[in-house]
Amino acid sequence: EDKVVQSPLSLVVHEGDTVTLNCSYEVTNFRSLLWYKQEKKAPTFLFMLTSSGIEKKSGRLSSILDKKELFSILNITATQTGDSAVYLCAVRKKSSGDKLTFGTGTRLAVRP
Amino acid sequence: NAGVTQTPKFQVLKTGQSMTLQCAQDMNHNSMYWYRQDPGMGLRLIYYSASEGTTDKGEVPNGYNVSRLNKREFSLRLESAAPSQTSVYFCASSIHSEMNTEAFFGQGTRLTVV
Numbered sequence: 766e767d768k769v770v771q772s773p774l775s776l777v778v779h780e781g782d783t784v785t786l787n788c789s790y791e792v793t794n795f796r797s798l799l800w801y802k803q804e805k806k807a808p809t810f811l812f813m814l815t816s817s818g819i820e821k822k823s824g825r826l827s828s829i830l831d832k833k834e835l836f837s838i839l840n841i842t843a844t845q846t847g848d849s850a851v852y853l854c855a856v857r858k859k860s861s862g863d864k865l866t867f868g869t870g871t872r873l874a875v876r877p
Numbered sequence: 878n879a880g881v882t883q884t885p886k887f888q889v890l891k892t893g894q895s896m897t898l899q900c901a902q903d904m905n906h907n908s909m910y911w912y913r914q915d916p917g918m919g920l921r922l923i924y925y926s927a928s929e930g931t932t933d934k935g936e937v938p939n940g941y942n943v944s945r946l947n948k949r950e951f952s953l954r955l956e957s958a959a960p961s962q963t964s965v966y967f968c969a970s971s972i973h974s975e976m977n978t979e980a981f982f983g984q985g986t987r988l989t990v991v
Contacts, residue, residue: 769919797977807881807967807982808920815977853919863908863927863971864935865980869919 767792771854771868779876782844786871788854789836798837799865800828801853808853811839844875879903883968883983890958890990898953898986900968907973909951910935910980911943913964920967926951958990 768791778784790798797815801808812821814830814837821828825844830837841848851872855865881902890896902909907928912920912935922935926945940962942954951970955962968983 799979806984810979810981813977813979855920857977863973863977863980864910864922864925865920866922866936867912867920869917 767856767858767866769854769856769866769868771852771871773871774869775872775874777874777876778844780845782875783840783842784844784873786839786841786852786854786873787836788839788868790854790856791835792856792858792866794859795832796857796859798830799855799857800837800839801855803851803853803870804849811852841873844873846875846877849873849875881968881970881981881983883966883986885986886984887987888989890955890988892959892990894958895954895956896958896988897955898966898968898988899950900952900983901950902968902970902981903949904970904972904981905948906970906981907948908971908980909945910969910971911941911951911953912967912969913937914967914985915964923953923966955988958988960990962988963990964988 772787800811812828817832828839851870854868884899910925911923924943926932929948966986969980971980
């Protein structure tokens with residue numbers, strides 16, 4: 766059975782802190798790993814990772830994939846209150862109709 | 878830009894009632910999906926449609942049916958609602974199953990079954 770496990774489940778930090786969110790997976794025929802941010806409503810796309818060791822970066826957010834150890838991390842530096850959200854990790858398999866298997870998410874709260 | 882549009886945004890049903898959740902996308906995407914999100918459970922796939930005219934079961938299909946009416950629209954039907962179907966439902970779409978791109982999500986439907 767495919768598994769996507771995120772840790773920690775929740776996290777409270779202060780503005781300016783750096784956080785690292787973890788996502789480990791056990792799937793056959795791995796194709797890609799995606800990170801989403803979910804505030805009140807729809808998840809919004811952050812990154813898609815397909816190759817090990819290549820960092821994807823967007824402003825203060827960055828992510829990297831390790832296909833040997835089967836995990837990814839999402840880093841947020843100099844956190845702001847607007848980063849408060851649930852961060853979702855999802856994995857896509859080959860030959861699976863493009864569907865995504867999600868982890869339970871990490872709830873991040875950034876205090877002023 | 879509309880993207881993925883779901884209706885209704887909120888709904889309260891009595892046990893045993895039926896309803897259809899509507900989803901439409903205007904991005905010419907081939908693949909569409911229905912997920913449910915429950916506290917502590919993440920997003921779980923109910924049904925998906927890799928292309929117009931095809932549908933397949935996901936992880937939690939029991940109690941649901943779907944129709945891919947055309948390329949734009951993918952509806953989810955609850956024939957006889959149960960309290961266990963209280964959840965937030967998200968529709969999503971992606972361009973094509975072979976292109977490995979991100980999925981875009983609608984704003985969600987909060988359904989309560991009493």
